[in-house]
Amino acid sequence: MSRKLTGGLLLVFFAVLAIGYAGVMPFGDDSPREVTDDNGVAANGDPVEVGEAIYSQQCSGCHTIDGSSGVGPTFQGLYGSEVTMEDGSTVIVDGDHLLLAITDPRATNREGYPDVMPSFDNLSEDEIAGLVAFIESLE
Amino acid sequence: MSTAATTVNHAATRDEAHVETDQQMWTIKGQLITSLAALGLGGFIGMFQAIERIQITLPPFGPFENYYQGLTFHGVLLAFVFTFGFANSFVSWTTMRGFGRPLRSNMLAQGSFWLLLGGTVLGAIILTLNEATVLFTFYAPMQAHSTFYLAAVFLVLSTWATLANIVLTYRAWRAEHPTEAVPLMGFVSITTYIMWGLASLGVAILVLGMLLPWSLGIMDNTDPQLGRTLFWLTGHAIVYFWLLPVYISWYMMIPKQVGGRLYSDGLTRFVFILFLLFSIPTGLHHQYTDPGIHEGMKSIHLLLTFVIFYPSLITAFTIMAALEHGGRRAGGKGLFGWVMALPWNNPAVVAQLLAMLVFTLGGVTGLVNASLTVNMVIHNTAFVPGHFHLTVGTAVALSVLGICYWFVPYLLQKPLFSPKLALWQAWLWAIGVLIFSRGQMSGGLDAQPRRTMLGEASYSLPGWEVANWLTAIGGVVMTISGLLFFVVMIGTFLNKRAETPEERGALDPPMPDPPIHDHRKSWKVFDRLGFWTLVAFILILIAYIPVLMLYLPAEFSSPGVRVW
Structure with a gap:
């Protein structure tokens, strides 16, 4: 291996080191900071965006948005649909139903799904409204 | 303090054939082959972990049923078999050369090999059957098949057999040389294994006293928290058991290979004594988030972890000095011309030089892990495997590959195949x-968890997407590199044996010259190995008795669970 090639490889090595690892280090970020609430979600953003952020953090483990099955029902096409509850009754999913499902899920357990959803009453009113808006946006 | 130089053997002066007997050399070759086989299999499976990050799941993780089975296979084969096999092989050889005599016991040498092989085969079978997908840390209450724990016992016993043989060899040498300083290569070899002998007590108690009887049904329940503490008593020091055989090469062989000389005999002994003393009482820095352990004790282990950084800093200085010495002797001028x-x-040198360069970053990121408060940012995130692929995955593994580039040709008496490919x-x-x-x-800093099938x-x-792509690309490049290594090794195996004296001379191992600052009488204090072993043991007691006193009695209340 020639001296030139060795020098070139050393250069590549240090370039990967410098460029790659400098990117990890916090050199100071002077971009405007977004105001966030306790859940790290932008406090004054578009409701659907707020809801999407909450969804990806707290709901996506069990609820899909593409119609596929999960631990809980998919959010795709959920809003406005008629669903069957565990006791056999049927309900049209609207904002009030979703609010109850989020804060007191035991009261809204669906047929065919395990009764395992925890309560998300830690979410703020804005966040719940955002989540409802996000679910409504999923046709 | 005397400053008079005394003569000391740094390596064997006896006839090579007398030192290296056939009954023992086949075990050294056998341990190395087992180690490299584990590297090949375990490393190849590692690629599947890396590309899973970008949702590529080739026939699920090689031959395995799930991600975590492959991850366990990768971790166990590399962290235990590859490293133990190499240490047993290489340090047995440096002991023979250091003390200028064969190992004291053929039975122990051969027993060590068979135990390693037996443990490897048992472990590989039970892992492949998906009966032990407990990751390489085998935390309870995850419960593996008893064969897995038996395999762990075999692997540790193989290192103990080597330890016993090294100590017996030292005693035989001492009986013949009652007043001489311990030869430096013998000194670094024996301190490496004494450190491991003490360190492995934790995992020995854990496996023999808790996990094996539990997996056999003799005990119904176990105590996961006590198990974790015992595991990490061994689990951090094991890092130095991986590293010190490589340090032996950096201190003993690299100076010669670059045409220089080791900086100081005394400083080398000091460094290895520091590793003997402080490698072990540091384990709690892996348990910063564990309940039931007093914060004060965590802080003491934090301080001791920073102490153990010190001998690595000395090593950086010492090796750099030896490299500069060699570079200037070869005509290098100016600040960096050398x-x-x-x-x-x-390639034997280049692999180890690059390993050293990468290790600087590994050391710095290790300090992040060790710092109690900063650790909270990266604890159990992907940052941790990022760190240890720089240390054990490169400082150790790449150095081992470098060592193989002269050690394997020497053992086989065949020239290295394609040094260019090796470069x-x-x-x-x-x-x-x-x-x-x-x-x-970077994924870890963005809260990406470790030990997780992230692609799914x-x-x-x-930030995770870029992190995942970099992980996958880097993993594939490392796999290609690993394949090249095995092409070189197989090519070397198939090469013709060296026949002429010149050809054989070219394969001679790089035995060290006397250091620039040679042995002094005052440095004989380091040779009091029994005393330093006792001090190391007392330090372990100081570091762990308060932890156990506050914790005990143990709560054997957890039944085994199978989560895979």
Whole structure:
């Protein structure tokens, strides 16, 4: 291996080191900071965006948005649909139903799904409204 | 304090054939082959972990049923078999050469090999059957098949057999040389294994006293928290058991290979004594988030972890001095001119130089892990595997590959196949791991969890995508590098044996010259190995008795669970 090639490889090595690892280090970020609430979600953003952020953090483990099955029902096409509850009754999913499902899920357990959803009453009113808006946006 | 220089053997002066007997050399070759086989299998499976990050799941993880089975296979084969086999092989040989005599016991040498092989085969079978997918840390209450714990016992016993043989060899040498200083190569070999002998007590108590009887049904329940504490008593020091055989090469062989000399005999002994004393009482820095352990004790282990950084800093200075000495002797001038004068055409050297460079970053990121408060940011995140692929995955593994580039030709008496390919292997590994670990560590800083099948996770955060791609690309580059290594090794195996004296002379191992600052009488204090072993043991008691006193009595209340 020639001296030139060795020098070139050393250069590549240090370039990967410098460029790659400098990117990890916090050199100071002077971009405007977004105001966030306790859940790290932008406090004054578009409701659907707020809801999407909450969804990806707290709901996506069990609820899909593409119609596929999960631990809980998919959010795709959920809003406005008629669903069957565990006791056999049927309900049209609207904002009030979703609010109850989020804060007191035991009261809204669906047929065919395990009764395992925890309560998300830690979410703020804005966040719940955002989540409802996000679910409504999923046709 | 006397400053008079005394004469001391730094390596064997006896006839090679007398030192290296056939009954023992086959075990050294056998341990090395087992180690490299584990590297090949375990390393190859590692690629599947890396590309899973970008949702590529080739026939699920090689032959395995799930991600975590492959991850366990990768971890166990590399962290235990590859490293133990190499240490047993290489340090047995440096002991023979250091003390200028064969190992004291053929039975122990051969027993060590069979135990390693037996443990490896048992472990590989039970892992492949998916009966022990407990990851390489085998935390309870996850319960593996009893064969897995038996395999762990075999692997540790193989190192104990080597330890016993090294101690017996030292005693035989001492009986013949009652007043001489311990030869430096013998000294670094025996301190490495004494440290491991003490360190492995934790995992021995854990496996023999808790996990094996539990998996056999003799005990119904276990105590996971006590188990974790015992595991980490061994689990951090094991890092130095991986590292010290490589340090033996850096201190003993590299100076010679670059045409220089080791800086100081006394400083070398001091460094290895520091590792003997402080490698073990540091385990709690792996348990910063564990309940039931007093914060004060965690803080003491934190301080001791920073102490153990010190001998590595001395090593950086010492090895750099030896490299500069060699580079200047080769005509290098100016502040950095000696760097380019180093033998960059010798793959055995280049692999280890690059390993050292990468290790600087591994050391710095290790300090992040060790710092109690900063650790909270990266605890159990992908930052941690990012860090240890720089240390054990490169400082150790790439150095081992470098050592193999002269050790294997020497053992086989066959010239190295394609040194050029070997050079490319070293460069690809070093650059590959920088990309790989950059991905892991930046992902970790963005809260990406470790030990997780992220490609299938239904959650993600900004920044993970780039991290995943870098991890995957780096992992593939490292795999290509690994394949090149095995091409070189197989090519070497198939090469014709060296026949002429010149050909054989070219394969001679790089035995050390006397250091620039040679042995002094005052440094004989380091040779009091029994005393230093006792001090190390007392330090372990000081570091762990308060932890156990506050914790005990143990709560054997957890039944075994199978989560895979």
